[in-house]
Amino acid sequence: MPIFKLVEERGSFDPEEVAVLCNVLDDVMQTLGVLEVEDPIIETVAKKVVELATAGILEPNRLRALTLGALTQEQQPPQVKRAL
Numbered sequence: 001m002p003i004f005k006l007v008e009e010r011g012s013f014d015p016e017e018v019a020v021l022c023n024v025l026d027d028v029m030q031t032l033g034v035l036e037v038e039d040p041i042i043e044t045v046a047k048k049v050v051e052l053a054t055a056g057i058l059e060p061n062r063l064r065a066l067t068l069g070a071l072t073q074e075q076q077p078p079q080v081k082r083a084l
Helices: 002-010 015-032 042-055 060-075
Strands: none
Touching: 002 015, 002 042, 015 042, 015 060, 042 060
16 A cells, blocks of 8 residues: 555654554545556545644545545646736
């Protein structure tokens, strides 16, 4: 699972926190409908989960919601400004 590699590289989390990160990653993958273990989106989501956790967000529901929100924002096209 890519989250373990990221946890080692990015921060020091205790075993309970790692379990939270793994559960959040699994929940987000289910919400997104990702079924394939080899899907490249898993690494993107794992990076976002670890990034938010490194910033101190470790409450599972909040971490899940912020991860999904961040991914949704990243996938939206930039708004086109209208010329007046």
